[in-house]
Each structure stands twice: as C-alpha cells, then as structure tokens.
Amino acid sequence: MIPELGHFALILALLMALLQAILPLYGSFANIPAWVAVARPAAYGQLLLVALAFAGLLYAFIHGDFSVAYVANHSNSHLPLLYRISGVWGGHEGSLLLWSLILALWSGAVAAFTRHIPDRIAARILSVMAMISVGFFLFMLLTSNPFARLIPAPAEGRDLNPLLQDIGLAIHPPMLYAGYVGFSVAFAFAVAALLGGRLDAAWARWARPWTNIAWMFLTIGIALGSWWAYYELGWGGWWFWDPVENASFMPWLAGTALLHSLAATASRGAFKAWTVLLAVCAFSLSLLGTFLVRSGVLTSVHAFATDPARGLFILIFLGIVVGGSLALYAWRAPALAAHIRFAPLSRETALLINNVFFGALCFAVLTGTLYPLILDALSGAKISVGEPYFNFLFAVIGAPLALCIGVGALLRWKRDHIARLRRQLPAAALVSVGAGLLWPLAMTHHPYSLNAGLGLALGCWVMVSALLGLRERSGGWRWRNLAHTPRSVYGMTLAHFGVGVFIIGVTFTNAYSVEKDLRMARGETVHLAGYGFRFNGVSDHRGVNYDAARGELVVSKSAGGGRRTIALYPEKRTYLVQKNPMTEAAIDAGLTRDLYVALGEALDGDQVWSVRIYYKPFIRWIWLGALLMAGGGLVAATDKRYRRRARSAAGEATAVPPQTAGQAAAG
Amino acid sequence: MNRFAIPLLAFVVVVAFLGVGLTLKPRELPSPLLGKPAPAFELPGLPPAREAFSSAQMRGDVWLLNVWASWCAACRTEHPLLNRLARAGTLRIVGLNYKDDAADADAWLQRFGNPYTHIAFDRHGRVGIEYGVYGVPETYLIDRHGIIRFKHIGPLTPDIMQHRLLPLVETLNGDSA
Numbered sequence: 001m002i003p004e005l006g007h008f009a010l011i012l013a014l015l016m017a018l019l020q021a022i023l024p025l026y027g028s029f030a031n032i033p034a035w036v037a038v039a040r041p042a043a044y045g046q047l048l049l050v051a052l053a054f055a056g057l058l059y060a061f062i063h064g065d066f067s068v069a070y071v072a073n074h075s076n077s078h079l080p081l082l083y084r085i086s087g088v089w090g091g092h093e094g095s096l097l098l099w100s101l102i103l104a105l106w107s108g109a110v111a112a113f114t115r116h117i118p119d120r121i122a123a124r125i126l127s128v129m130a131m132i133s134v135g136f137f138l139f140m141l142l143t144s145n146p147f148a149r150l151i152p153a154p155a156e157g158r159d160l161n162p163l164l165q166d167i168g169l170a171i172h173p174p175m176l177y178a179g180y181v182g183f184s185v186a187f188a189f190a191v192a193a194l195l196g197g198r199l200d201a202a203w204a205r206w207a208r209p210w211t212n213i214a215w216m217f218l219t220i221g222i223a224l225g226s227w228w229a230y231y232e233l234g235w236g237g238w239w240f241w242d243p244v245e246n247a248s249f250m251p252w253l254a255g256t257a258l259l260h261s262l263a264a265t266a267s268r269g270a271f272k273a274w275t276v277l278l279a280v281c282a283f284s285l286s287l288l289g290t291f292l293v294r295s296g297v298l299t300s301v302h303a304f305a306t307d308p309a310r311g312l313f314i315l316i317f318l319g320i321v322v323g324g325s326l327a328l329y330a331w332r333a334p335a336l337a338a339h340i341r342f343a344p345l346s347r348e349t350a351l352l353i354n355n356v357f358f359g360a361l362c363f364a365v366l367t368g369t370l371y372p373l374i375l376d377a378l379s380g381a382k383i384s385v386g387e388p389y390f391n392f393l394f395a396v397i398g399a400p401l402a403l404c405i406g407v408g409a410l411l412r413w414k415r416d417h418i419a420r421l422r423r424q425l426p427a428a429a430l431v432s433v434g435a436g437l438l439w440p441l442a443m444t445h446h447p448y449s450l451n452a453g454l455g456l457a458l459g460c461w462v463m464v465s466a467l468l469g470l471r472e473r474s475g476g477w478r479w480r481n482l483a484h485t486p487r488s489v490y491g492m493t494l495a496h497f498g499v500g501v502f503i504i505g506v507t508f509t510n511a512y513s514v515e516k517d518l519r520m521a522r523g524e525t526v527h528l529a530g531y532g533f534r535f536n537g538v539s540d541h542r543g544v545n546y547d548a549a550r551g552e553l554v555v556s557k558s559a560g561g562g563r564r565t566i567a568l569y570p571e572k573r574t575y576l577v578q579k580n581p582m583t584e585a586a587i588d589a590g591l592t593r594d595l596y597v598a599l600g601e602a603l604d605g606d607q608v609w610s611v612r613i614y615y616k617p618f619i620r621w622i623w624l625g626a627l628l629m630a631g632g633g634l635v636a637a638t639d640k641r642y643r644r645r646a647r648s649a650a651g652e653a654t655a656v657p658p659q660t661a662g663q664a665a666a667g
Numbered sequence: 668m669n670r671f672a673i674p675l676l677a678f679v680v681v682v683a684f685l686g687v688g689l690t691l692k693p694r695e696l697p698s699p700l701l702g703k704p705a706p707a708f709e710l711p712g713l714p715p716a717r718e719a720f721s722s723a724q725m726r727g728d729v730w731l732l733n734v735w736a737s738w739c740a741a742c743r744t745e746h747p748l749l750n751r752l753a754r755a756g757t758l759r760i761v762g763l764n765y766k767d768d769a770a771d772a773d774a775w776l777q778r779f780g781n782p783y784t785h786i787a788f789d790r791h792g793r794v795g796i797e798y799g800v801y802g803v804p805e806t807y808l809i810d811r812h813g814i815i816r817f818k819h820i821g822p823l824t825p826d827i828m829q830h831r832l833l834p835l836v837e838t839l840n841g842d843s844a
Binding site: 277280281284311312315327329373579 | 669671672675678679681687689738
C-alpha cells in the first residue's frame with residue numbers, strides 16, 4: 001500500500017511540476033498576475049509530494065518490503081539501519097528519486113528566499129526549474145520506477161553492494177547531488193534572464209549566493225568520494241580519473257569558473273554573455289555526467305546498471321534542456337556585448353585569466369573522458385585515456401593557474417599599478433622559494449625531491465598571497481579593519497588558502513609516498529619510512545552481515561625507541577549475501593602522515609599473507625584543502641552585501657536576505 | 668556568423684557522438700581469442716559426484732562455455748535463459764564453475780536448475796586466466812573445430828540470445844550439413 005502511495009505521489013508531483021512550468025511562465029509574458037502567483041505554491045506543493053514519495057520508498061527500505069523490486073535488489077534484512085536508509089539511493093532508481101527530492105528542495109528554497117526579486121522574474125526562474133523536474137519525473141515514471149513490485153516477493157533481499165556499505169558513501173551522493181542540482185538554480189536564473197531579454201548585473205548578484213552554496217556542496221561531495229576511494233578500494237589512491245569521477249569534476253571546474261565570472265559581472269557588469277554561458281555549462285555538464293554514468297556509453301567501475309532505453313531518454317532530455325538553452329543563448333546573447341573598460345593589469349583581467357584556465361581544464365577533462373567514445377564511434381578502436389594524460393595536463397595548466405591565484409587576489413578593479421605589486425610580492429616569493437628549497441632537505445627519510453619543493457613553493461605562494469590579499473582588501477591588519485571586511489573577502493581568502501593546502505597535499509603525497517607489497521609471515525617485522533610493522537597473524541572475525549579475516553599489525557617508531565605503538569586491524573571481508581570479497585584497509589591517520597595497511601591473500605595456509613603497507617605523507621591535506629575551499633564558499637555566500645543591494649534593488653525593507661537562503665539550504 | 672551560436676554547434680556535435688555511443692557497446696572488448704582455438708583444458712567435475720571434463724571431448728560439436736559462480740548475482744539473471752536453451756536442446760552447455768565453493772555451487776544448481784551437460788570445477792580460476800575471464804558471467808561459443816566464435820561478457824539477454832547467439836549457432840551447425 002505505502003509503495004503505491006509513493007508512486008501516486010510521484011505522479012502528482014509530475015503534474016504539479018507541469019503546472020509550475022507552464023502557468024507562471026506564460027503568465028509572466030501575458031501579464032496575468034494570478035498565473036505568475038502560482039509559481040511559489042506550486043514549488044511548495046511539488047516539494048511536499050516528492051517528499052511523500054521519498055518517504056514511501058524510505059518506509060519500504062526500513063521495513064524491508066522485498067515485494068518492491070528496487071528494495072529487493074538493494075537491501076537485506078540483516079543490513080544495519082543506516083545502510084537500509086542509505087540504500088534508498090544505493091541504486092539507479094532511488095538515486096533519481098533523491099535527485100528529484102533535492103531539486104524540489106532547491107526549488108522550494110528559491111521560492112522561499114527570493115521575495116526581493118521581482119515576481120515575474122522569480123516566476124520564470126521557478127518555471128525553468130520545474131521544467132527540469134518534469135524531465136526527471138518522466139524519466140523515473142517511464143523507465144526507472146523505484147516502486148515497481150516484484151511478485152511473488154522474495155524472502156530475502158539481494159543486499160546493498162558491500163562497497164556502498166560505508167558511512168562515506170552514505171552521505172556522498174546527497175552532497176554531490178546537492179551540488180549538481182544546485183547549479184540548476186544559477187542555470188534557471190540565467191535562462192530566466194535570457195527569456196526576459198534583459199540581462200543586467202542584477203541577475204548575477206542574485207545568483208551568486210546560490211552558486212556559492214551549490215559549489216560548496218559539490219566540493220564536499222567530490223572530496224567525500226575521493227576519501228572513500230582512498231580507504232575503501234584498498235589501493236591507497238585518492239583520485240583515479242575514472243569517467244564517473246570526471247563526470248563530477250567537470251561541473252566543478254565550470255562552476256569554479258562561474259563563481260569568479262559572476263564576481264566580475266555582479267560588481268562591474270563585465271563578461272555578461274560569458275557568465276550566462278558558464279551558468280548554462282555548469283548545469284549542462286551535471287546533466288552530461290548523469291547521462292555518462294547511467295547510459296552505459298562509457299565503462300567505469302562505478303557505473304550504474306545500464307539500459308539503452310534510459311540512455312536514449314537522458315540524451316533526448318539533454319538535447320532539449322541544453323540545446324534549448326544554448327539556442328536561446330545564441331539568439332539573445334548578441335545584445336549583451338558589454339563595453340566595460342579595464343586595464344591589462346586589473347582584477348577583471350585576473351578573473352578573465354582564471355576563466356581561461358578553468359575553461360581549459362574543463363575542456364581537457366571533457367576531451368579525455370569522451371575521447372574513447374569518439375574514437376570508438378569513428379574507427380571502432382577501443383582505448384581508455386588514463387592518468388598520464390590528465391596528470392600531465394593538470395600539472396601544465398594547474399601550475400601557472402596557481403601562480404596567478406595569488407596575484408589575482410591582490411589586484412584592484414579597473415586598473416592597478418605594477419609598482420604596488422612590486423612592494424608586496426617579492427617577500428612572498430622569497431618565503432615560498434626558500435621554503436620550497438629547504439623543506440626537502442628536512443625530509444631525512446627521503447631523497448631530495450624537486451617536485452615536492454616545487455609543490456611547496458607553489459602552495460606557500462598561494463597561501464601567503466591569499467593572506468596578502470586579505471590585508472589589501474581589509475586595509476591592514478588592524479582589528480577595526482578586519483571586523484569591517486566583507487564576508488566574501490574572507491570566503492575568498494579561506495578558499496584560496498585551501499588551494500595552497502591542497503597543492504602541498506597532492507605534491508607531497510606523490511613525492512614521498514612509500515608503497516610496499518609484501519609477503520609477511522606471522523611474527524615478522526618490516527621497516528618502512530621510519531616505522532616498524534610487526535605482523536601478528538590473522539584471526540576470524542564475525543561482523544553484523546559479513547565474515548572477516550582480521551589481521552593485526554603493530555606499528556612502532558623504528559628509531560628513538562618510542563614506546564608508543566599503534567595496532568592496525570586490516571580486514572578481508574566476505575559479505576554473506578553478495579559473497580564478493582572486500583578489502584577493508586586499516587589506517588592510522590595523522591596531519592603529517594597516514595599509515596595504511598591492507599590485507600591481500602593468504603599464501604601458504606594461514607601463517608603467511610600478502611600485505612600492502614603504504615606510508616602516505618600529508619595526504620590529509622588534500623581533503624583538508626577541499627574542506628577549506630568549501631568553507632570559503634559558505635562564508636562568501638553569507639556576505640551581507642548581497643542582501644543590502646538586493647534590498648535597494650527590490651525597494652522593500654522586509655526582503656528576506658539571500659544569505660539566509662544559503663544557510664537554510666546548507667543546514 | 669553569429670559567434671554566440673558556437674556553443675550550440677559544439678553541443679550538437681557532442682550529442683551526435685553520444686547518440687552514436689549509445690549504439691556501441693564499450694564492454695564488448697574484442698577478445699584476442701575470437702577466431703582462435705579455445706584453450707584446451709581438463710578439470711575435475713563439480714564435487715562430489717560429477718565426472719571430470721576435458722575440452723577435447725567436445726570436438727566435432729558446437730558448444731557453449733558458460734563461466735558462472737554461486738556468488739555471482741548477475742548469473743542468476745541469465746540462468747533462466749540457459750535453462751530454456753538446455754531444454755530446447757539446441758546445443759550443449761558446459762559450465763565453468765569459477766572460483767566457487769563446491770557445496771554452494773551445488774545448492775545453487777538445486778535451487779535455480781542445472782542447464783549444464785558438464786560442469787568443470789575451476790576452484791582457483793586457472794582456466795579462467797587462460798580464457799581471459801575478467802567478469803562473471805562470461806559466455807563463449809566454440810565451434811566444431813574448437814575455435815571461439817563468439818564471446819559475451821556479463822549476463823546474456825534475450826536480445827543477444829535471439830539476434831546474435833542463436834543465428835550464429837545455426838550457421839555453424841549449417842556448415843556441417
């Protein structure tokens with residue numbers, strides 16, 4: 001009964017979304033205020049209905065209703081409650097429902113927190129968002145119904161994929177989707193502006209906090225995915241350039257360009273057409289990612305069960321949404337030619353360079369991801385584009401980008417003077433180069449690494465110049481000044497600082513990691529990177545829904561006779577239902593190094609095992625950097641200036657500030 | 668030309684390729700074994716009771732080698748198809764039980780039916796390596812001369828069965844007449 005109610009709620013949600021898509025849009029052009037006024041209640045109604053549908057599926061999961069095919073395929077009565085809940089989005093159908101729920105949440109948030117925007121424009125924005133909803137509801141109802149029954153019901157479910165039975169992957173999809181879908185808000189703002197034909201700087205100002213929050217979610221989502229891959233896949237890698245990872249990374253790159261371009265458009269009216277295009281691209285790439293992951297055109301370890309009918313549907317949907325908006329762009333954008341003057345040395349130029357770099361990175365990832373497909377279509381050759389291509393391009397494009405970040409943050413609008421930079425930058429350069437040269441000498445366990453030195457110099461440069469930028473914008477290190485500095489400046493500083501931390505993490509991990517695949521007998525001790533690892537054998541262990549062989553390794557500092565030891569328990573798990581063996585690495589995490597141990601296979605009975613031991617210095621800095629970036633996005637979204645300008649624009653004192661919108665969406 | 672239309676044109680090109688991509692099957696890796704003799708092997712039968720199997724005994728027959736395991740969820744989806752094929756008596760199906768537990772495999776067959784005329788027990792996956800198995804299930808069609816004519820990775824579908832496998836079997840059988 002409950003699943004049928006969920007199904008029914010989903011159908012009603014589709015109808016509500018149709019209403020929200022058609023009436024307000026038509027009303028906004030035909031000047032029918034009553035139809036315009038439909039937008040907000042319809043958005044709330046749609047949210048309520050999708051939430052009901054979602055609750056229906058959640059109920060079926062929690063109560064283990066295996067007569068629902070999707071539940072039978074992704075759950076099991078022995079599954080812990082947490083994973084019965086996260087199982088809702090553990091497969092194709094349910095994750096689409098989650099996607100729709102999040103889209104409805106964003107729609108609801110836009111409806112609630114855009115009272116300062118003229119009604120007609122808000123109605124168009126909500127209408128565009130509803131059109132996207134319609135597509136996803138149809139997709140679910142026509143090809144991927146999560147409520148389809150399986151009669152007769154099996155006695156037991158086939159269980160959630162053991163790889164997904166993990167806290168990191170339980171929260172990774174909601175974060176990622178919040179980011180993907182969040183870009184639909186900027187997209188809707190841009191399309192609404194194109195539809196209206198009046199593209200002033202106002203839309204960019206309104207879209208800024210929303211884009212910041214979406215970008216923050218996407219950043220966290222990607223970081224979570226990377227962290228999960230690191231500890232769960234058992235290979236100690238943190239990024240694999242897998243098509244599915246790329247699918248999430250492309251919108252991030254476009255979104256990062258959009259954040260910066262929006263700043264130039266909102267503050268100076270520059271790059272209007274380009275910013276609109278980026279807003280369209282960021283969301284289009286999210287949709288493209290969905291297509292790539294769910295259609296089976298690319299092979300990937302993470303791909304969902306694929307089906308050509310689904311692929312065709314998304315492709316048509318993609319064609320309508322992206323093709324339609326790009327056609328609209330081709331039609332309306334020529335009127336946008338802005339004649340904003342700025343000198344070669346100015347913040348506008350810096351933002352332009354940022355956009356060029358991020359555009360190039362995004363294009364490089366897109367090409368690398370689609371190249372196998374294109375080659376297959378043209379010649380039938382099967383290849384895969386691997387790490388060397390991406391790593392090379394990111395080093396080549398990323399390094400000069402990092403050099404520019406620092407300088408860009410220091411520059412002033414319109415025109416700046418080289419003399420001013422000459423006073424500030426040499427000290428920063430000296431500190432960075434000095435640190436880069438000296439640090440590798442301090443890593444006594446490793447040979448001198450030029451790459452690590454370069455990475456450190458680059459990272460320091462970014463961090464120091466981020467701080468210089470804060471001083472510049474706030475007018476000096478005095479408390480009075482700092483207290484009056486806008487939040488967006490703090491956000492930028494924090495995010496740029498995070499980039500520096502990230503660069504150091506990446507280069508140090510690459511340069512100093514020590515990885516050993518060993519054959520270890522019980523009682524044997526191995527020394528690695530200044531640590532002794534003693535293998536105490538393997539014992540059987542029983543988990544809630546798995547059996548495990550659990551190894552014990554005791555780690556101590558080799559030198560100095562440190563008494564502190566750490567016990568690590570890597571496991572080889574066999575989940576009772578799906579039977580595939582899972583490697584559960586044991587990690588001793590630290591700010592300056594991770595010790596990572598994974599159990600391989602048993603060799604010669606139970607006494608000798610193959611063991612992987614990794615020493616990963618500074619790998620936490622990679623995710624720490626990402627978190628700082630995300631934090632920067634959040635802080636910037638709460639900037640008061642968005643509110644003040646919005647108020648004066650709308651001319652009403654009771655306007656709901658957009659930054660509250662950001663916080664609500666974040667919480 | 669309107670430079671603002673360039674993104675639209677680029678997008679049209681990408682969509683065209685994606686559309687073509689939908690008709691391609693990236694998982695269908697061209698097996699280096701296609702058209703080559705199937706690696707010969709001898710293995711014990713599935714314990715406790717089944718007899719040993721040697722690929723030599725299939726000479727002169729068109730036969731199907733199906734790699735399966737009881738731990739493999741996707742094998743369950745293709746299994747009814749194999750059962751039906753076995754009932755129709757179109758061709759003999761040999762099961763290569765891959766990295767499995769004998770008791771589990773036996774229980775699995777009791778539950779879902781046994782379409783196999785022989786079951787080779789590849790406990791450690793050695794034969795699987797010879798055939799380049801990298802995902803279970805996999806299916807190979809081998810002709811009367813022991814040449815691999817067709818390979819499918821992943822569960823068989825009615826569509827593949829109807830439009831690729833069976834016509835091929837018919838041609839191969841026709842050659843003998």
